[in-house]
Amino acid sequence: MDPQAFVKLSIGSLGLRIPVVALKDVRNGIQASTSPFLCEIRLRGFPVYTTPIPFISSLEAAPEPHSSTTSFYLEESDVKTLLTPGFFHGSHAYLEITVFTVRKGFHCGVGSKKQQIGTFRLQVGPEWGEGKPVLLHNGWIQFGKTKQDSGKPGAELHLRVKLDPDPRYVFQFEDETTLNPQIVQLHGNIRQPIFSCKFSRDRRVSQMDAMSNYWSSSAESDQETERRERKGWKMMIHDLSGSAVAAAFMATPFVPSTGCDRVARSNPGAWLIVRPDNFGPDSWQPWGKLEAWREHGSNDSVCCRFHLLSEGQEGGGFVVSEISISADKGGEFFIDTERQTLSGTPVPSPKSSGDVASVVPIQGGFVMNCRVQGEGKRSKPLVQLAMRHVTCVEDAAIFMALAAAVDLSIEACRPFCRKAKKGTRTSL
Numbered sequence: 001m002d003p004q005a006f007v008k009l010s011i012g013s014l015g016l017r018i019p020v021v022a023l024k025d026v027r028n029g030i031q032a033s034t035s036p037f038l039c040e041i042r043l044r045g046f047p048v049y050t051t052p053i054p055f056i057s058s059l060e061a062a063p064e065p066h067s068s069t070t071s072f073y074l075e076e077s078d079v080k081t082l083l084t085p086g087f088f089h090g091s092h093a094y095l096e097i098t099v100f101t102v103r104k105g106f107h108c109g110v111g112s113k114k115q116q117i118g119t120f121r122l123q124v125g126p127e128w129g130e131g132k133p134v135l136l137h138n139g140w141i142q143f144g145k146t147k148q149d150s151g152k153p154g155a156e157l158h159l160r161v162k163l164d165p166d167p168r169y170v171f172q173f174e175d176e177t178t179l180n181p182q183i184v185q186l187h188g189n190i191r192q193p194i195f196s197c198k199f200s201r202d203r204r205v206s207q208m209d210a211m212s213n214y215w216s217s218s219a220e221s222d223q224e225t226e227r228r229e230r231k232g233w234k235m236m237i238h239d240l241s242g243s244a245v246a247a248a249f250m251a252t253p254f255v256p257s258t259g260c261d262r263v264a265r266s267n268p269g270a271w272l273i274v275r276p277d278n279f280g281p282d283s284w285q286p287w288g289k290l291e292a293w294r295e296h297g298s299n300d301s302v303c304c305r306f307h308l309l310s311e312g313q314e315g316g317g318f319v320v321s322e323i324s325i326s327a328d329k330g331g332e333f334f335i336d337t338e339r340q341t342l343s344g345t346p347v348p349s350p351k352s353s354g355d356v357a358s359v360v361p362i363q364g365g366f367v368m369n370c371r372v373q374g375e376g377k378r379s380k381p382l383v384q385l386a387m388r389h390v391t392c393v394e395d396a397a398i399f400m401a402l403a404a405a406v407d408l409s410i411e412a413c414r415p416f417c418r419k420a421k422k423g424t425r426t427s428l
């Protein structure tokens with residue numbers, strides 16, 4: 001398998017230092033401890049990232065040198081676009097970090113006023129496309145309006161900006177997950193078949209099935225059962241020789257919560273993600289558990305929470321990702337130690353799927369992402385895997401099973417009172 005070139009742009013070690021005389025000019029005497037500072041990080045073609053920035057009161061102090069605030073992941077085409085003169089209505093593209101002080105308004109606390117302190121700009125240069133680690137900036141830099149005032153020290157921004165190569169394998173399901181598609185690896189214009197899928201929807205599970213202890217059998221009709229629960233869905237991943245190399249089994253049925261017609265957080269449905277072990281062709285080893293439920297409100301969404309299981313463990317495990325995906329538009333599920341989860345906590349990640357015991361906190365950065373479509377839309381999941389987390393084809397297969405479970409969860413969390421539309425994946 002050949003990886004595609006990606007670049008990771010990391011911004012971290014942020015801190016703001018403002019001398020007392022400059023602080024009075026910039027903020028009209030507001031105390032730094034009572035008004036927060038924010039910074040907006042911009043790179044053309046990517047969403048704006050906003051985060052608090054620590055105020056450093058001592059001249060001797062400095063931010064944590066290896067702390068990470070955010071990262072941008074650039075494909076080869078992104079770098080080429082940023083390096084194209086005039087593409088963004090200017091001669092050059094820049095990474096921009098603008099710092100504000102925020103003062104709460106006096107209208108019942110609902111208003112706020114931002115005052116800009118200054119902007120740091122770093123020009124995109126040829127080194128961005130060389131595929132080598134580059135430290136673009138590290139340390140304090142004077143910026144803002146007051147730096148032009150003669151005899152007055154200005155505001156100073158501390159940051160660390162670094163480029164690192166981050167090659168990835170890119171895969172795509174060639175059709176909807178329920179239609180038994182092939183999975184191909186993408187590399188330029190080449191689409192190389194790697195895996196095949198087999199989806200099934202068994203409600204009466206044979207006692208000989210190796211995973212039969214993870215769901216209950218049912219003799220009720222499909223139509224009657226569908227009104228109350230969705231269960232028994234399976235996705236098998238096969239290599240090109242036809243051998244099963246990973247699977248996702250619906251371990252906990254997706255059922256409507258009491259008093260409503262949707263799967264709720266209090267009683268989520270769940271998938272068990274498994275891989276073959278060494279005890280025989282029909283013997284499986286649990287690798288992870290994916291829970292999913294429907295959040296109702298102004299942002300109708302499906303929430304997916306993934307647990308990485310230790311060897312021999314069937315419940316609990318490490319929560320490595322909790323992501324909200326728009327039920328209508330779809331979105332991205334990811335595992336990345338440097339991006340925030342819904343719980344706001346960093347997550348651990350494995351070195352490889354075959355070495356679950358190697359899970360340690362804050363290691364690995366980007367692991368995988370999976371883009372899926374919303375409810376009732378033709379979804380052909382697109383999956384990216386960090387090359388350093390894939391040591392063999394079987395490592396990639398387990399992530400394909402996880403991606404399929406994420407995609408199928410969009411439909412499994414569909415409101416039970418809503419009829420499926422013919423011709424779409426909702427007609428399961």
